[in-house]
Amino acid sequence: MKLSLLLLPLLLLFSCNEETPLAHTNVIIILTDDMGYADLSCFGSTLNQTPNLDKMAEEGAQFTGYYAGQPICSASRASILTGCYPNRVGIHNAMMPDSKIGINLSEITIAEMLKKEGYHTGAFGKWHLGDDPKFLPLNHGFDEYIGIPYSNDMWPFHPQQGPVFNFKPLPLIQGNDVIDTLTDQSNLTVDLTNHSVDFIKRHKEEPFFLYLAHPQPHVPLFVSDKFKGKSENGLYGDVMLELDWSVGEILQTLxxxxxxxxxxxxxxxDNGPWKAYGNHAGNSGIFREAKGTSWEGGHRTPFIVSFPGKISADEKIQTPFYAMDILPTVAKLTGAELPHLKIDGLDVWDIWTGETKENPHEIFLYYYKVNELHAIRYGDWKMVFPHRYRTMHGQEPGKDGLPGSYRFIDMERTELYNLKDDPSETVNVFAENLNIVAEIEKYAERARKDLGDALTDRIGEGLREVGRVE
Known part of the structure; x- marks a missing residue:
């Protein structure tokens, strides 16, 4: 007995030197607004300097096949936070101020899922899932919130205020209360970063989930004095430098x-760049079109994951996965219970670690506007259905914060592209692959039955009610 007592401290000492399982996994999601696929130097930009994000990619993994849930603000955020196609939960497009709808209280967000597991949860930045108090973050699993309830251009200083819009002051909200109205956003990126760093420090001894949703580089562009004029790409490049700095602050704090x-x-x-704004817009790289379209440039955005010791360093992974896959993957890593409601996402941890190159989804659905099914990805194939879309090709771009005018194109025939051979969607191979067309048509019918399709006057059986102001 005495010998056992003497050996016990030695056993404890040796066990402390061995690698032991982690008690918990903290989770941080950093989301920018309207950043293009090719806006980071590690994703091909020759104009923007992003050293901290490049280092994050070197120490972790970068993914070239990630898809946003929709090519627009509110819908894409709903997809990340609920693990669903946004139209399944009734979220479409970008909500305007005083919206009478928002994310339903019955939906389970990542924050609610993790809070049940003892996580402290914080959201800082742009919300955009309804600005009525019942829709704000504190009613959807977050313990803390500081930020703006919708896009940063929805304010009285919009360049089209009067002729097109009549926005009221832009509120800064803490919890559920308005603590200020913004007339200058120059220090917003810095302030949100500082709040996030403070959150991490205050909760370092417990599991936490941080959702930092920067309003930039969505127009109007703002940057603090520290980064003003410091880039080689004008104001847009300055904004990118500051966002990169913000990521560096988070990683350094950890x-x-x-x-x-x-x-x-x-x-x-959240989606691709807003091309109408010209030199104040990002770059979608080789991908066709941008924000607000169902071409690849609207959905493809940069995606980087860091988890030292769990994700191999300097991995570049092409396997596609989707915004709604984030929630179930986080559930797998944290041991959290998945929502009881149907979700569309799947666990893609093995893709993130490079253990598989197989996409677990049979298809990916490109919805936009008010529940229009625009396209389906099936393996390397993408079939695009007749619909109307906007383009800046052949148009005079906007400049210095003023938008250019889109022209609209009406697609009259279904088209088919092979994304492996033709990621820029330039060659329609419909006629040569009628067997593939027939196969995808079967999936389209299932999608219309489940989620509906306004283009064919179908109402889906699997749609859930959006939240409403009574």
Whole structure:
């Protein structure tokens, strides 16, 4: 007995030196607004300098096949937070101020899922899932919130205020209360970053979920004095430098607190760039079109994951996955219980770690506007159905914060593209692949039955009620 007591301290000492399972996994999602696929230097930009994000990609993994849930603000955010196609939960397009709808209280967000597991949850930045108090973050699983309830251009200083819009002051909200109205957004990126760093420090001893949703680089572009005029790409490049700095602050804080090895950090954008704004817009790279369209440039955005010791360094992964896959993957890593309601996402951890190159989804659905089914991805194939879309090709772009005018194109025939051979969607191979067309048509019929399709006057059986102001 005495010998056992003497050996016990030695056993404890040796066990402390061995690698032990992590007690919990912290989760951070950093989301930007309207950042293009090719806006980071690690994703091909020759105009923007993004050293911290490049380092994050070198130390983690970057993904070239990630898809936003829809090519527009509110819908894409709903997809990330609920694990669903946004139209399944009744969210379409970008909600305007004083919206009478928002995310339903019955939906389970990542924050609610993790809060049940003892996580402290914080949201900082742009929300855009309804501005009525019942729709704000504190009613959807977040313990803390500071930010703006919708897009940063929905304010009285919009360049089209009067002729087109009549926006009221832009509120800054803490919890459920308006604490200020913004007339200048120059320090907003810095303030949101500081709030996020403070959140991490305050909750370093417990599991936490941080959702940092930057309003930039959505127009109007704003940057603090520290980064003004510091880039080689004008104001847009300055904004990118500051957003990159913000990511660096988060990652450095994790390292200083020795939290980096048990924290999953995700960086991405809500959709592609807003091309109408010219030199104040981002770059979709090789991909066709941009925000507000169902071509690849609307849905493809940069995606970087860091998790030292769990995700191999400097991985570049092409396997496609989707915004709604984030929630179930986080559930897998944290041991959280999935929502009881149907979700569309699947666990893609094995894709993130490079253990598989197989996309677990049979198809991906490109919905836009008020529940229009525009396209389906099936393996390397993408079939695009007749619909109307906007383009800036052949148009005079906007400049210095003023938008250019779109022209609209009406597609009259279904088209088919092979994304492996033709990621820019330039060659329609419909006629040569009628067997593939027939196969995708079967999936389209199932999608219309489940989620509906306004283009064919179908109402889906699997749609859930959006939240409403009574």
């Amino acid at each position: 390292k200083e607190l020795e939290l980096d090895k048990n924290t999953l950090v995700i960086f991405t954008s």
